[in-house]
Structure formats: structure tokens, C-alpha cells
Amino acid sequence: MAIDLFARQGFDETTVEDIAQAAGMTKRSFFRYFPTKEDAVFEGIDLTGESVVADIAARPADEGPWECLHQVLRAWQEEIHASEQALATIRLIEATPALAGRLHQRRTEWRRRVSNALQDRPGASLDPYTADLLTNAATAVLDAVSSQWARSDGNADRPALLDQGFYQVHVDLNSRQE
Amino acid sequence: MAIDLFARQGFDETTVEDIAQAAGMTKRSFFRYFPTKEDAVFEGIDLTGESVVADIAARPADEGPWECLHQVLRAWQEEIHASEQALATIRLIEATPALAGRLHQRRTEWRRRVSNALQDRPGASLDPYTADLLTNAATAVLDAVSSQWARSDGNADRPALLDQGFYQVHVDLNSRQE
DNA sequence: TTCGATGTGTCACCTGGCGACATGATAGTC
């Protein structure tokens, strides 16, 4: 709904009242559904990654954390970006700094939880710094995948890109350099 | 100046008029110095990385891109975070989503330029995706360093953390998995 | 029917941010 308006006339140029009116409600009501104008863009997309944390805990304990992230994120983003509007949404986000910022805010929350989930895996003995490195590196891959996917006008194979990214980037666990 | 106020009473609780008044100017004048309220926090910090791009071009051509990033960022962040207020600033940013978002916006610009600079290095034949992976992975390390440094109350050795991060994370250049 | 919960509209308000214009200081020229 709101995304159509944003895509047509731009994010900043679309007021909350416009969106609300188009949806047959009041500005005040809009803010009862969405905490901010930005969040209307992420409507229906699970960015907090409830499932991700659970999935991490469910992976076999003898799997390395990097591979674990790889498998979980592969499943997760396939599910997320099955949407029709994915390309338009990504383009919109890339073109709108405020949206990129908001996405990052959500991701920050998400990363904290993922980082903790990694540390909590049975048998894992990760220090917080390494857990952050792993988590941040994973989002680095995710971001690169999104960019490349948008660059290809949505034609690239997202899972393949993700796999490639996870193969090209690795994270060592031993914190001592040899 | 503004950071003191933010640190004392919180970012949202400090209005632009407060800051302006404390600085002996008008609200309107404040916005002539800073494009947004957030930017007052980053006062004096070079986030656009003018120097980084130049430094990348100046590194020896036979150096791998990951090592190149490592060396350049090592120098860069030593310069940046020599400031007294660095810890307070990082804490403030971590506690204020809006600031984290704004920082990320700046970083996005920065990453685009760094990614291009990597591709433009003499002798480098990086595809855009790999260049993005390298750049994003580097910021992943930077972010983890900042978090860890804040976690240690500013006692950790930032350059050492950066080195460790760059050793633990690597990025392969060959895009084919073997 | 009555009651309470839930959803929505209305109104008023604060704040960040911008555009337009006025004013004052400052520096440079004749």
C-alpha cells in the first residue's frame, strides 16, 4: 500500500497524511500501526529475526558458527525476499538515506540477538568480540548480496550470491595471530 | 559542546534550541552549521573518509586489497579516535538509535567511495560484488572494534583489536568456490 | 441490557528542519 505511493512520488514527498488517506484512516491511526513513517516500508518483513535466533539454536552443535550463520541466513532470506515488491523496496531503501538508517537500526537489534545466540550455542566458547565479528561479517555479506542483486535488476540468484559471499569471507575463531 | 549536553541529559531530551542557546546562537544558525541535529555529535570527526580514498590509492599496487584496507584503516582510526570524547561519543551513539542510523548513512557514502577506490587500484581486477564484500567486511571489523572498545570502557588497545579483527576475518578474491 | 475492551477520530502540542527576508559587521576599494 504505502510502498506504491513511495515508489511513485518518493519517500520524502509522500506525507503520512497521504498514506493514511489512501488507506482510509487518519494520520493518528497510521501511527498506531507503525511507530514511524519508515516502518511502513518494512511492513510484513520480519527484520527482527525472531526465527533466526531460534534457528541458530536448532543447528547441530558441532557445526562451526560461520557455517551455522550461512545456513540459517540462507533459509531466512529466501523466505523474506520471495516477495514481489522486494526489488522496488530495496531500490527505495537505497535511494532513501532515512530508510537505510532505519533498516540499520533494526539490524542493530537483530545483530545483538544473533551475537548472543551464537555465544549461547552448546559447546561454543566464543568471546563477545569474536561473536560480533561473526555477526557483523554475516550482515556484511547480506548487504553485499542485496546491492549486487539490485545491481542485476533482480535477475541474480540470491542464494547463489549468498553462498559465494560466505565462501569468499571467512572468520577464524582463534583470536591469536600465529 | 553539544556532546556535553547530550551526554548529560540525553539526545532526544536535548532540543536544538538548548544547544544553540548554550553555544550563544540561534536555532536557525545551528542549522547553518550542521545539516541535522545528529551531525553535531560527529563534529570534527571525518566520517566521509576523504583521506581514506587517497590512502588506498597510495598503497603499493602489489598489496592485496584486504591488507590494504587493514593498513589504511589502522592509520585512519588512530587519527580519529585520538579524541578525549571518543568513549562518551561511542556510548552516546550506541544508546541512541537515531545516531547509529545517521552514522550508518555516512558510512554508506563512505563505503561506496572505498569500494570504488579498491576497484580503481592499479592492477586490481575486482568485480563490484567482491569489492563490496571487502568494504563491508572492513566496516564489520570496525564496528566490532568499536563495540569491544566501549565494552572495555575504553581500556582496550584499539589498534590491536583492529589487527586481530583483520586477522580473524579474511576475504578471498577468487569468486569460484573450489 | 449492561459493561468493558478495543479501535478509531479529534484536537492540541512539541520539535526538527527549511525558506525568505532583514540587519549588522567586516573588509576592500576609491
Next chain:
DNA sequence: GACTATCATGTCGCCAGGTGACACATCGAA
């Protein structure tokens, strides 16, 4: 020393995002 262009700043008014308080309606349970 008077004149003027320039720049910084103040003043005013406006828009839009976001919140709190309150009223009203609808609907299901008792």
C-alpha cells in the same frame, strides 16, 4: 572617510513527523 559587496547571524513563518489526552463507537461476553 565614505561606499559597497559580502558574509554571518537573527527573525519570522511554515511544514511535517510524532505523541498525549480525550471522546466516541462498536462489538462480544455476562
